[in-house]
Amino acid sequence: MTGGCSIVWFRRDLRVEDNPALAAGVRSGKVIPVFIWAPEEEGHYYPGRVSRWWLKQSLSLLDSSLKNLGTSLITKRSSDSVSSLLDVIKSTGATQLFFNHLYDPLSLVRDHRAKEILSENGIIVRSFNADLLYEPWEVLDDEGRPFTTFAAFWERCLSMPYDPEPPQLPPKRIISGDVSKCPSDTLVFENESEKGSNALLSRAWTPGWSNGNKALTAFINGPLLHYSINRRKADSATTSFLSPHLHFGEVSVRKVFHQARIKQILWANEGNKSGEESVNLFLKSIGLREYSRYMSFNHPYSHERPLLGHLKFFPWVIDEGYFKVWRQGRTGYPLVDAGMRELWATGWLHDRIRVVVSSFFVKVLQLPWRWGMKYFWDTLLDADLESDALGWQYISGSLPDSHELERIDNPQIEGYKFDPNGEYVRRWLPELSRLPTEWIHHPWNAPEFVLQAAGIELGSNYPLPIVKIDTAQTRLQQALTQMWQHEANSRAVLENGIEEGLGDSTDDTPIAFPQDMQMETEQDNLGNRVTTTIRHYEDQMVPSLTVTTSLFRGTEQEEEEEEESSTDHRNGGHDDRRAEVPDDDDMNLESGREGIQSVIPQFNNQIDLRNINGGGGGSHSPAESSSGTSFRRERDGVMVPVWSPGNSDTSSYLQRHPQSHQVINWRQLSQTG
Known part of the structure; x- marks a missing residue:
């Protein structure tokens, strides 16, 4: 036309x-x-x-x-x-x-x-x-259904009868x-207080589509060759750094795919097996990006609900001190702290470090995974709702092929795996710069004379671990036991028609975002329009939460067990306080929020995600918690759309258009025509 x-x-x-x-x-x-x-x-x-x-x-x-x-x-x-x-x-x-x-x-x-x-x-x-390389409705299994695991999805993409355009x-x-x-x-994208910090970003990054093409060319002709060897190193420029360019659409994913494939064919003809493997691994990372959109399209609420419904009942820890210490990089675990300080300073994290800090957040601190995802959204240059949701769902054990929720990866072991010489930690934790490599990832075990020679006073200029790994593992096992009990109770409610008496309600309030992640209203410069903006993390204020529950004291346990690639010694007694399953009367409900009805599925490894419609410690030092006393636990409950701002005088797009909350044909919404 x-x-x-x-x-x-x-x-x-x-x-x-x-x-x-x-x-x-x-x-x-x-x-x-x-x-x-x-x-x-x-x-x-x-x-x-x-x-x-x-x-x-x-x-x-x-x-x-x-x-x-x-x-x-x-x-x-x-x-x-x-x-x-x-x-x-x-x-x-x-x-x-x-x-x-x-x-x-x-x-x-x-x-x-x-x-x-x-x-x-x-x-x-x-x-x-x-x-995308292929539209979501083009990649289906032999029965015409969406895939529910990445490996099967990516295998089908690579074996499609036609190449990406x-x-x-x-x-x-x-x-x-x-x-x-x-x-x-x-358009006003920054205020005066942000301009100084933003000026530093231009020293490291050059946004724009032409610059994205330059970054792609530099990677294809340089680090890609040894990507399979160097990609795990946290302190090296061996990744592509293309994710911000891809998120904003400055670089075409089809161009990335085809240029990488050309290199792969060239290296295959030369007999360069290492180069071939590097391309395979790099294309797998492109496949994960594809899969994040695929999951978001086929499971539209994956950013707010766990895809496996039993995790709706996981008793997440609600602790203001934990959340503050994690985001400030003061957990006492050097690799975690270095990652969080790099994130705050630069807006960037190596993908391996993203896994380390998010796994620590979910499994050691047991904070609600949506808090961590939201913080990543606020601070990452390449913040991407679909990719972040897939990553946090994977870490929290919400996917059929995800990271095992019961397994804790020890940050000390991960440190020597991804930062063997401690260079990354020393760059972002100058207080540990003089510590020998032998102790760089576990300074709490270093002899006193070593700490003195390095100028380190644990608990003073560098914190002690916020919680011991063995204590966290014990607490995690208790939480999983509680989760399965509540899931069984809920299933009994559905099967037997019992609606009261088990402490479960489909109208439970979701865990609120911390207060400093809530929206606040201010006047916009254009026509005095009221706009919603995020509060600034000027000094990383401790969040103020809006929900409360009753507490009971957990029991102490002592046991030892060792699993692969992680230290799971559970020999430390601890004071563990958990929240009972809350009744509606126990909740301080935020005005204007209503739960969405959910269905709790029978869990098995072959679960059909299309049928899912619901779900989503150690002692503290005074510096670690504003309360200085205890943490709380809450179940996710039934999630409301995360776009719902906390203020009653503002509303999100989805709230104003309620058809999005209904079961609709998502495929038709995005197809050409």
């Missing part, structure tokens, strides 16, 4: 190369590129500071590229993307809208609504795949539509 004027709606596809929506617009005639900044639609998942910094730089480079091609990027500030699209269409006289698919639930619902409303107004709407070249020229009646809004 040619003629008329087309709107090309940019979102997380900020490139002119291999952009199917832009290519379709250029073929159809005049083009008006549009980007709409509507963070209110994201609710709790308002982009963090470093992510907003990257977005600002990327949009600037995209606009420059479009101007060189003959047009410019129209930017709009809005609280409703679809309404803004209608306004742009009316002011420009456009007759068509082109955009590329996104696969998170909010985007699927928003895109479906855009297609419906704009089609009703006589606008032709078409959407395309620009983010090759990347498209950028257009040579773009004919611009009339934008005289559609001026751009000035």
Whole structure:
């Protein structure tokens, strides 16, 4: 189709190369590129500071590229993307809208609504795949069902009868539509207090689609060859560093795939087995990104509910001190602390360190996994809802092929595995820089004279471990026992029709995000609109939680057991306080929140995830907890959409459009047409 004027709606596809929506617009005639900044639609998942910094730089480079091609990027500030699209269409006289698919639930619902409303107004709407090798509905098992394990999914992707489409070249020229009646809004992505910290990011990162291509070329022609050997090293530049570029759509995943495959074929012809293996492992990481979108598309609530329903009953620890100490990097475990300090300082973590700190969060501290996922979202440059949800679900044992929840990986052992010489720890923990490598990952075992020579006073300039691994393992086993008991009780409720007396209710309040992760209202500079923003972590304030439960004291246990690659000696007595299964009367419910009905499935290794509709210690030093007394435990309960902000005067996009909470055909929402 040619003629008329087309709107090309940019979102997380900020490139002119291999952009199917832009290519379709250029073929159809005049083009008006549009980007709409509507963070209110994201609710709790308002982009963090470093992510907003990257977005600002990327949009600037995209606009420059479009101007060189003959047009410019129209930017709009809005609280409703679809309404803004209608306004742009009316002011420009456009007759068509082109955009590329996104696969998170909010985007699927928003895109479906855009297609419906704009089609009703006589606008032709078409959407395309620009983010994946294969669409989610193309990769199915032999019975036509979605895969539930990564290995089977990726094997099918690699054996598809047709290769992913090759990347498209950028257009040579773009004919611009009339934008005289559609001026751009000035988008504000940072405040004055953030500019100083953001200035440091530009020393390490160069956002933008052309820079993303340079990073890809540098990796393909350099570290990729030895990726299989060096990828586990925490303190080396051996990874691709492409994830921020991929998240914002600056680099086409199809281009990454095809360039890596060309190298693989070349090395195979040369007999370079190491190079071949490196490409296989790198492509597997690309496959995990594909799988995160696949899971989000087929299981839209994976960012807020555990996919295996029994984890709904896990008694998570609700402890303000634990959460603060973890995010500040003061747990007393050097590898964990180094990772958290790097994250706060740079917005980046090596993928192995991400696993270490998240596993420690879930299994040693036993804090709710959604807290950790939300903190990653707030602080990572490459914060990606689908990938983060997959990673945290994997660590919390919520997937059929996930990390065993009962196994704790000892940070000391992981330290010598990923940072054998202690260089990474010394870089981010200068207080341990003089400690010999022999003790760098377990300073609490170092002789006193070694600590004195290194200038270390444990409990003073470097903390003692917040909780011993053996104590954490014992506590974890107790929590798992409690989880299975409550799961069995809930199953009895469903099977026997018992609705009272077992302490379980499908209306349980979900575990609230810590208060400093909640949304607060402030005035926007554009037209005094009320917007929701995330509070700044200016000094990493201890969160204030909004839910309470009753407590009872756990029992002490002594036992020893050793498992592979982790230390599970459970020989330490501890004071363990857990929360009873709360009744509604025991809860301090936040106003305006309601639970969603859930079904608890029978657990087995062959569980069909499509049928799931529900679910989602040692003593403290005074510095470790604002309460200075104890922690609490709560079950996840039935999760409400995480986009629901804490304030009663604000609402998320999904709240305003309740059709997203119903069982709908998610496949149709994202297909082209």
